[in-house]
Amino acid sequence: MQAFLTKGRNRRVRINARSILIGGSALVACVLVGLLFVVVWMSLRTPVGDAMHYSLMAYWDVYLDPFTYKVLFNTAQFSLVSVIVALLIAVPMAWAVEKTDLPGKSLVYVFMSIGVLLPSFLTAMGWTFVAHPRIGIVNQWLMELFGLETAPFNIGTITGMGFVQGLGLVPVCFILVAPLYRAMEPAL
DSSP, rough: OEEEEEETTTEEEEHHHHHHHHHHHHHHHHHHHHHHHHHHHHEEEEEEEEEEESSSSSHHHHHOOHHHHHHHHHHHHHHHHHHHHHHHHHHHHHHHHHSSTTHHHHHHHHHHHHHHHHHHHHHHHHHHHOOOOOTTTHHHHHHHHHSSSSSSSOTSSHHHHHHHHHHHHHHHHHHHHHHHHHOOOOOO
């Protein structure tokens, strides 16, 4: 795609798709950098009386708060469980689809593509209805069947939420790993 703009009397300026792409990308980058600058600037403001001063006091308060490190530990635990669950399911599935004569390979790709499109909050709501300690269908059924006082599953823990997130990441991991298995030497 090349377009010509007339500039002046007989001069024409040529605009191609690459120039439009670079200009659009530069504009988006400038907006993002500007927004990041505003966030950092606002975080450095400290009200002192009627005046505003700039200091690193907010950062100091956050790094000295023990709750910050509890949140970091919970985040690391959640991330680790999510990645382990996703890889334990997606990698063997990708290997089976790409390196074996599994029937219905195209159906697996369809389901993985649909899985990428599903909003994760709907999946989380579904798991809440299945494994919540108070309202979960499976928990209620198991408590009634075995006469348990407490629910055997709690999807609201860090591990439970990581499990659900890991299941949500399976399609993405599958789509990333399957082409690698496809490109791999068959003798391996």
